[in-house]
Amino acid sequence: MAxxxxxxxxxxxxxxxxxxxxxxxxxxxIPHRVHSVALRKGEHRTSEFSKLNPMxxxxxxxxxxFILRESDAILKYLATTFDIPEHWYPWQPERRARVDEYxxxxxxxxxxxxxxxxxxxxxxxxxxxVPVDRRRLDRALSDLDVTxxxxxxxxxxxxxxxxxxxxxxxxxxxVCELMQPxxxxxxxxxxxxxxxxxxxxxxxxxxxxxxxxxxVLFAVxxxxxxxxxxxxxxx
Amino acid sequence: xxxxKVDFQMFVGVDGIGLFKYRCSQSVQPAPIGxxxxxxxxxxxxxxxxxxxxxxxxxxxxxxxxGEHFGDEFGKISKIRKVPALRDGDFCLAESVAIMLYxxxxxxxxxxxxxxxxxxxxxxxxxxxxxxxxxxxHGSKMLWMRLMIPKIMGIDVPKEKMDGxxxxxxxxxxxxxxxxxxxxxxxxGDQMSLADLVAIVEIMQPLGxxxxxxxxxxxxxxxxxxxxxxxxxxxxDEAHRGILGAQDSMKQLDPSKLELFKPKILxxxx
Numbered sequence: 001m002a003x004x005x006x007x008x009x010x011x012x013x014x015x016x017x018x019x020x021x022x023x024x025x026x027x028x029x030i031p032h033r034v035h036s037v038a039l040r041k042g043e044h045r046t047s048e049f050s051k052l053n054p055m056x057x058x059x060x061x062x063x064x065x066f067i068l069r070e071s072d073a074i075l076k077y078l079a080t081t082f083d084i085p086e087h088w089y090p091w092q093p094e095r096r097a098r099v100d101e102y103x104x105x106x107x108x109x110x111x112x113x114x115x116x117x118x119x120x121x122x123x124x125x126x127x128x129x130v131p132v133d134r135r136r137l138d139r140a141l142s143d144l145d146v147t148x149x150x151x152x153x154x155x156x157x158x159x160x161x162x163x164x165x166x167x168x169x170x171x172x173x174x175v176c177e178l179m180q181p182x183x184x185x186x187x188x189x190x191x192x193x194x195x196x197x198x199x200x201x202x203x204x205x206x207x208x209x210x211x212x213x214x215x216v217l218f219a220v221x222x223x224x225x226x227x228x229x230x231x232x233x234x235x
Numbered sequence: 236x237x238x239x240k241v242d243f244q245m246f247v248g249v250d251g252i253g254l255f256k257y258r259c260s261q262s263v264q265p266a267p268i269g270x271x272x273x274x275x276x277x278x279x280x281x282x283x284x285x286x287x288x289x290x291x292x293x294x295x296x297x298x299x300x301x302g303e304h305f306g307d308e309f310g311k312i313s314k315i316r317k318v319p320a321l322r323d324g325d326f327c328l329a330e331s332v333a334i335m336l337y338x339x340x341x342x343x344x345x346x347x348x349x350x351x352x353x354x355x356x357x358x359x360x361x362x363x364x365x366x367x368x369x370x371x372x373h374g375s376k377m378l379w380m381r382l383m384i385p386k387i388m389g390i391d392v393p394k395e396k397m398d399g400x401x402x403x404x405x406x407x408x409x410x411x412x413x414x415x416x417x418x419x420x421x422x423x424g425d426q427m428s429l430a431d432l433v434a435i436v437e438i439m440q441p442l443g444x445x446x447x448x449x450x451x452x453x454x455x456x457x458x459x460x461x462x463x464x465x466x467x468x469x470x471x472d473e474a475h476r477g478i479l480g481a482q483d484s485m486k487q488l489d490p491s492k493l494e495l496f497k498p499k500i501l502x503x504x505x
Binding site: 054055066068069070071072073076077080081093094096097098100101103104105107108111112139150154155 | 314315326328329330331332333334336337340341353354356357360361363364365367368372410413414502
């Protein structure tokens with residue numbers, strides 16, 4: 001690791017892919033500085049941020065003059081550039097391919113389906129002041145259930161982690177997406193012991209980095225809970 | 236240039252509207268079209284030959300009748316039960332992006348496809364990551380809305396849905412031009428890479444439904460011409476013959492054979 005080298009990370013920990021990158025950085029102790037981009041306040045849509053990322057999304061990594069977007073590209077860049085344990089993104093082609101296989105599948109499966117549940121249950125009602133659209137939510141939960149089934153049967157199977165015996169960046173991406181519905185107090189792994197055990201293994205493997213990254217989400221959960229209770233006239 | 240002759244199997248299928256054939260030659264060739272979510276159409280002739288993405292070798296192409304990719308045999312090769320799928324000895328792999336990266340790494344293909352330089356490589360990864368939920372989704376959606384749904388469901392997609400989909404597609408195309416290409420000849424630099432390969436096949440999709448995405452986009456058109464020249468015009472044209480003939484192919488298909496698409500269409504589009 002080059003002395004004095006510190007990567008800049010632009011993020012909002014409410015965002016699932018941001019948390020995945022944050023966990024890798026803190027767990028592997030890659031020197032970094034976090035720049036907060038408050039999505040709730042629309043800071044990702046400012047002209048200044050758009051210069052960093054015209055797609056107006058987080059996370060964004062800046063390493064010297066090099067700007068990189070897209071969490072899976074960032075995770076792979078960090079794993080291959082810095083001197084961190086090899087298991088995060090193995091060099092051996094077959095093992096690496098397993099991680100690439102999951103990260104490709106993730107975009108069209110885990111990410112959209114888990115994010116939709118959070119959006120329908122927390123984001124839209126909070127932003128628009130409307131009740132939860134139950135029909136859309138039921139459909140989203142049904143789609144998510146199919147994804148969880150596939151995650152267990154296609155990727156996890158009898159392995160400790162999604163891509164084999166060791167934790168990889170694939171597990172970080174997946175776990176952060178699957179944590180998101182907790183923002184409304186919903187534990188989508190409640191009835192899935194195999195995935196729950198996997199989540200615990202991931203939490204153990206990353207240590208306090210996990211809770212540090214998820215503090216914002218837990219705060220959202222607590223505020224949401226308070227709003228629901230108040231709405232029910234119990235306060 | 237040393238080519239490694241290897242023997243592995245590549246399973247490719249048929250996009251929802253046409254047959255993609257590949258010829259093996261000594262030059263670099265397009266990779267199999269990205270994963271298709273849809274069962275294979277019936278009544279197509281058996282495939283003949285397919286080439287690998289980047290290595291000079293022959294492989295066999297299998298064309299399935301509908302449902303075959305749900306069988307146990309194929310399930311052992313592709314756990315996600317989609318095409319393309321790769322089997323290299325005992326190693327099986329799904330997801331077209333993963334397959335291409337694996338081939339590039341394992342068979343030491345020319346550097347420009349997936350550069351060893353980590354920053355250039357990251358640029359390729361950045362595009363490959365972004366495109367899943369952007370151009371890939373938007374391009375395919377246009378094909379389904381303009382061609383497949385009217386044929387299978389017998390109705391036209393409501394105007395506001397179509398307009399919304401077109402807006403999304405245009406936004407993706409603009410991002411490709413202004414962010415990923417900018418003033419460069421190709422996405423990562425002076426030479427074509429896997430990013431351009433994956434990009435071109437997705438951008439060509441809407442043409443299958445008669446939507447010319449290159450019209451009014453001179454930068455994109457010029458890039459397309461460079462990609463075509465880099466791949467080789469004959470091979471490029473052959474690989475896209477299926478998609479460009481999609482409207483004609485669809486006319487010949489019996490809608491009753493496409494019943495199995497209906498539940499998925501209802502879930503995804505309505």
